[in-house]
Amino acid sequence: MKIGILTYHHVINDGAVLQTLGHVYTLRELFPEATIEVIDYRHATIERIERREAFKALIKLKKGAISKIKKYYNFKRFVNDLLPLSKEHCQTDDTAKAVAFINRQHYDYVIVGSDEVWKILDRKYARQFPNIYWLPETLTAKRIASAASANGSNPKLLEKKDIQEKVKTIVEGFEAIAVRDQYTFDFIHRLGVSTPLYQVPDPTFGVDWKADGVKEKLQKVGVDFSRKRFALNLSSNNPEFAKASEQIQQYAKQHNIQLVGIGQYNKYCELNFSDVLNSLEWATCYQYFDFCVTDRFHSTIFSIKNHIPFLVIESNKKYPTAHKGKIVDLLSKMDKLAYHQFYDDSIDFKEKIDHLLQKYQSDNFTDIIDHLKKQFRTHLLNSIKG
Structure with a gap:
């Protein structure tokens, strides 16, 4: 066949x-x-x-x-x-x-x-x-x-x-x-x-994705394993995402967290890279971070599969009809829409991250993945x- x-x-x-x-x-x-x-x-x-x-x-x-x-x-x-x-x-x-x-x-x-x-x-x-x-x-x-x-x-x-x-x-x-x-x-x-x-x-x-030598590659480009690390796959070229990223940067400074851009360039990150890891290594690198902020579908999936808490930020402008996109569809089926947020100027993203870090400790994604x-x-x- x-x-x-x-x-x-x-x-x-x-x-x-x-x-x-x-x-x-x-x-x-x-x-x-x-x-x-x-x-x-x-x-x-x-x-x-x-x-x-x-x-x-x-x-x-x-x-x-x-x-x-x-x-x-x-x-x-x-x-x-x-x-x-x-x-x-x-x-x-x-x-x-x-x-x-x-x-x-x-x-x-x-x-x-x-x-x-x-x-x-x-x-x-x-x-x-x-x-x-x-x-x-x-x-x-x-x-x-x-x-x-x-x-x-x-x-x-x-x-x-x-x-x-x-x-x-x-x-x-x-x-x-x-x-x-x-x-x-x-x-x-x-x-x-x-x-x-x-x-x-x-x-x-x-x-079940696997790749060798990922941690060593991350260390080589400057990822600091002596601190907590947040991965951002979120572009600061988007005005709404830039405002959210600025709040996340403030949160990171308050808690001695390294912000790392792992795909899209984000000027609020301490470190950015997009050409260091191949696709297999990128799929498994999420396990080396304590949190992920993204607007991307597969970043959401690999946060889930690597068992790290995450926040998806999307723009309402992207969805002018009742259909709200593939990430909302995915998280709705999991009953995990708490990890998704359409951008709004009134949102305190520092508070949102604190809430999700606590919530994740009691949430079970293992059965969902299986x-x-x-x-x-x-x-x-x-x-x-x-």
Whole structure:
């Protein structure tokens, strides 16, 4: 049996490559006799934009520009070295060419997901619907959606009858449709498809992540293990997050805490790095911090999986409709929305952190983690008939 995984494995984002590895590692364990490949398809426009963005910061002499370029090249190297990529490579925006490429690989199953692979946008440089990530009917392999998400879509586009009819026509032929969030579930459910439809967690919950030498790398770049340490994956370029970060900096000074930026540059941090750790090391580095503040989905997940208290700060401006995003969806299912906060000028974030540090001592995430791991693995076992 040969299984191909189609996802955003190539974008410069630790969460994207880790959810890809979540599928790879879980499938290898569940189906040891199968050939598991990541389909090395890359959207040509996205590849070009990411390369341009990496160098644009240098041209504009922005802080962290060199680090951004180093991360770009280190990330590409990591993806090429670690992921079991298909021997053949395809880079195009043409869906028909992408279909022909995938069919030449002779997969028994093609799995699309995780990530926002079903996001529908009409922006100039977006992946235009219907793209290859919808797995068109012309694919010869059996098709499975695994933790696919339409989060971040233009909601007006999801209401268009022609788009709804096209989506229904495509996904009716799937073996199973497992989506990552309620928003995507509701969208597909409204179409009245007959294919089995259900929700599953992000693939990163399916794996117990390990990496060697992470503490030594952190020490080498200046992380101080003689003090308490807070990780921030929160950009100070956002005015609201800058105000929150300033309060967190005040809290850190009062309690002799080292603030460390572990992804996005934050001027209120004592130390920033983004190019020091590869994606596997980044997934496990959270265990070496006493608290995490973030607006990112996978930073939230790896705080949970590494058993450290956390606070998610998001902007209400990001969500103009009733849908409040994938992090709210995740924490709602866990009944842990206390760890999420939409920014407001009236909030005392120092007080919020104190409260969460105390609350975390009595909260149990272990059973939640175990349940989500089992749920993800059960979905793959039930969807693939080896």
